[in-house]
Amino acid sequence: MKKQTLANSKPLMGKIIDKQEECDDTYNFLIDLPVKNKTAKPGQFVMLWVPGVDEFPVGVAGYENDVLELGIAKMGPGTTAMLAKNIGDFVGIRGFYGKSFQTPKNINHLLIGGGFGMTPLKFLTKNLIERDDNLSIQIFEGARTKSKLMYLDWLQNLHEKDQIIFNVCTDDGSFGYKGFPTVALEKFLEESETPSVLYVAGPERMMKVIFDIGKKYENVIDMQMSLADRYMRCGFGICSYCAVDPTGWRICVDGPVFNTKQLEQISDFGVYRRLDTGEKQRI
Amino acid sequence: MSLITKIGSIDIRNPLILASGVMGTSYSTLQRIYNGGVGAVVTKSIGLNSRKGNPNPSVFALNEIRSAINSVGLANPGYQVFREDVEILVKNHVPTIVSIFGENENEFSEILNGLKDFPVLAFELNLSCPNTEKGGIQIGTDSEAVFQIVKRLKSETEVPLWVKLTPNVSDVIEIAEAAVNGGCDALVAINTLKAMVIDIHTKQPILGFKKGGLSGAAIKPIGVRYIYDLYERFEDRIPLIGAGGIMSGEDVIEYLLAGASAVQIGTALGVAYPENMIKFFISKIKKYMRENEFKSISEITGGAH
Numbered sequence: 001m002k003k004q005t006l007a008n009s010k011p012l013m014g015k016i017i018d019k020q021e022e023c024d025d026t027y028n029f030l031i032d033l034p035v036k037n038k039t040a041k042p043g044q045f046v047m048l049w050v051p052g053v054d055e056f057p058v059g060v061a062g063y064e065n066d067v068l069e070l071g072i073a074k075m076g077p078g079t080t081a082m083l084a085k086n087i088g089d090f091v092g093i094r095g096f097y098g099k100s101f102q103t104p105k106n107i108n109h110l111l112i113g114g115g116f117g118m119t120p121l122k123f124l125t126k127n128l129i130e131r132d133d134n135l136s137i138q139i140f141e142g143a144r145t146k147s148k149l150m151y152l153d154w155l156q157n158l159h160e161k162d163q164i165i166f167n168v169c170t171d172d173g174s175f176g177y178k179g180f181p182t183v184a185l186e187k188f189l190e191e192s193e194t195p196s197v198l199y200v201a202g203p204e205r206m207m208k209v210i211f212d213i214g215k216k217y218e219n220v221i222d223m224q225m226s227l228a229d230r231y232m233r234c235g236f237g238i239c240s241y242c243a244v245d246p247t248g249w250r251i252c253v254d255g256p257v258f259n260t261k262q263l264e265q266i267s268d269f270g271v272y273r274r275l276d277t278g279e280k281q282r283i
Numbered sequence: 284m285s286l287i288t289k290i291g292s293i294d295i296r297n298p299l300i301l302a303s304g305v306m307g308t309s310y311s312t313l314q315r316i317y318n319g320g321v322g323a324v325v326t327k328s329i330g331l332n333s334r335k336g337n338p339n340p341s342v343f344a345l346n347e348i349r350s351a352i353n354s355v356g357l358a359n360p361g362y363q364v365f366r367e368d369v370e371i372l373v374k375n376h377v378p379t380i381v382s383i384f385g386e387n388e389n390e391f392s393e394i395l396n397g398l399k400d401f402p403v404l405a406f407e408l409n410l411s412c413p414n415t416e417k418g419g420i421q422i423g424t425d426s427e428a429v430f431q432i433v434k435r436l437k438s439e440t441e442v443p444l445w446v447k448l449t450p451n452v453s454d455v456i457e458i459a460e461a462a463v464n465g466g467c468d469a470l471v472a473i474n475t476l477k478a479m480v481i482d483i484h485t486k487q488p489i490l491g492f493k494k495g496g497l498s499g500a501a502i503k504p505i506g507v508r509y510i511y512d513l514y515e516r517f518e519d520r521i522p523l524i525g526a527g528g529i530m531s532g533e534d535v536i537e538y539l540l541a542g543a544s545a546v547q548i549g550t551a552l553g554v555a556y557p558e559n560m561i562k563f564f565i566s567k568i569k570k571y572m573r574e575n576e577f578k579s580i581s582e583i584t585g586g587a588h
């Protein structure tokens with residue numbers, strides 16, 4: 001039997017036990033869940049209910065001893081209300097939902113992200129560094145400016161300990177090199193002679209650019225991208241507001257992580273997404 | 284033994300129909316469920332204009348009773364945008380029933396006329412959604428309004444008209460009678476039942492709209508009773524399509540025995556692998572037919588009376 005994840009249920013009320021500012025307008029939360037012996041995998045997400053305000057999907061940044069780690073970036077009313085929550089407050093959690101990243105052995109793990117896309121990549125990094133069958137673990141993080149870089153201290157620390165290689169950049173050059181993560185990524189891919197898998201989470205337009213780059217390199221054996229730029233209602237596959245064309249895959253259960261083969265079949269990828277009405281909108 | 288199912292003038296390959304609102308907001312999910320093996324699919328209920336629906340949470344599962352609650356509130360892109368999806372479905376030969384809703388007779392008529400150039404299998408009139416403040420629920424509980432709408436739309440199209448009934452009325456027979464007298468081609472029962480869930484920690488209703496509709500296993504005995512009552516009243520004068528809490532092939536048989544000609548399945552298909560679920564349903568129905576020596580679906584219909 002596969003180890004069961006949280007039963008699909010109404011929101012379970014978890015208590016916030018820690019809250020730390022992560023970077024500009026972004027906080028890290030630790031939430032104690034009232035369930036035992038459940039598991040989550042990197043790439044999965046939960047539906048977070050801020051009582052009386054909104055419910056929305058957020059990636060799992062970590063899960064240990066029934067304590068869930070989330071990283072929340074301010075967007076609109078829902079995330080703003082979450083950022084106003086404090087230690088001791090209750091929020092509702094449904095999940096764990098969706099498919100996780102698949103991590104082969106003996107390859108270079110190239111994790112590329114920006115913004116709240118860094119949350120599942122943090123969880124993935126934590127899992128990868130516990131293994132001894134990696135060629136390398138490399139993080140490529142980009143943001144507009146230094147104060148928007150998520151997990152900067154944590155990643156720098158791992159870099160110093162030689163557990164990962166951290167490639168960081170900003171649009172304005174305030175930290176790391178000036179430019180996009182694709183620059184360092186392409187440089188690595190050009191020089192590398194060993195197989196790599198790309199794990200990408202961030203704005204969909206950026207992911208599409210990376211996808212096109214990755215396809216040029218034979219040593220890229222797979223690309224796994226988290227399509228998190230999508231509207232969700234149910235999170236478990238019943239409503240279909242998150243579905244992509246023409247396959248009818250639902251991001252919440254058939255994704256959010258899709259591999260190269262699947263991404264090639266999704267005609268929406270990088271082109272349009274659906275709104276809460278079901279209408280399409282250009283990305 | 285054949286699973287081919289007759290609903291009035293139309294035939295579908297088996298008695299399973301995807302219910303409105305589940306996996307039904309785009310052509311691609313509908314196509315996927317049809318490829319998965321159902322006989323036909325019903326679209327999400329489509330209205331005149333695009334609609335955001337209700338705030339989230341608007342759908343969640345109640346696993347302890349194998350059910351779900353929703354207050355999606357008819358979020359849809361509006362019929363003009365949805366035409367594109369219908370066009371692809373029809374082109375790909377997916378037997379499609381378009382569910383439509385309106386706040387009054389004229390709205391229903393405008394939507395129907397805006398879509399009737401497609402050779403769809405049927406239009407399903409959603410007179411019964413409990414998740415909107417205006418619209419559905421009032422119309423579906425007013426027998427005179429139901430009669431007028433059905434009569435008017437019937438005069439405007441040759442395409443079969445199905446009427447979906449709400450269980451949230453004291454006398455469903457009266458409403459059904461009005462729809463039949465208006466000339467509808469089949470009755471569908473039931474839509475979701477009024478329900479709500481309150482969180483005891485924060486003392487707040489969980490749904491963003493506070494109130495919603497219950498679907499899934501919890502409502503099955505209620506749906507079976509509605510179909511049984513309707514069959515008692517109409518016998519084979521009007522085909523009945525059973526819905527509500529169908530979670531297995533055995534549940535399908537139960538609805539057929541109560542009097543349904545076909546069934547609609549919603550909540551049970553909102554799972555990770557709907558294709559497997561459909562296969563499972565079909566194999567159970569075949570097994571039952573073999574063991575009980577039924578040659579066709581219509582032989583089962585009404586068997587409990």
Ligand SMILES: Cc1cc2nc3c(=O)[nH]c(=O)nc-3n(C[C@H](O)[C@H](O)[C@H](O)COP(=O)(O)OP(=O)(O)OC[C@H]3O[C@@H](n4cnc5c(N)ncnc54)[C@H](O)[C@@H]3O)c2cc1C
Pocket residue numbers: 045054055056057058059060071072073074075076077078079080116117119120227228229230231232233256339
């Ligand atoms: C799989 C997935 C994982 C995510 N992980 C994280 C995370 O780890 N941390 C984080 O801060 N954010 C994450 N998000 C994004 C987060 O869900 C949105 O930022 C949030 O919904 C915004 O709500 P709001 O009320 O603050 O803003 P609004 O003003 O309501 O919306 C701002 C934008 O957020 C998006 N959005 C709004 N509602 C939804 C919804 N129900 N589903 C999806 N998108 C929505 C839309 O693009 C909208 O334009 C994730 C999204 C997805 C789909």
Ligand SMILES: Cc1cc2nc3c(=O)[nH]c(=O)nc-3n(C[C@H](O)[C@H](O)[C@H](O)COP(=O)(O)O)c2cc1C
Pocket residue numbers: 238239302303304305327328342351353355357382409412447473474475497498499500502526527528529547548549550551
């Ligand atoms: C998420 C969700 C959305 C629904 N939306 C609609 C809708 O738009 N129109 C409609 O007629 N019924 C809608 N329904 C009701 C279903 O079509 C069906 O009648 C009901 O759920 C009972 O069947 P079930 O128990 O198999 O789900 C919806 C149900 C669910 C769960």
Ligand code: FES
Pocket residue numbers: 231232233234235236237238239240241242243250251252253
């Ligand atoms: S969010 Fe409802 S199907 Fe994905």
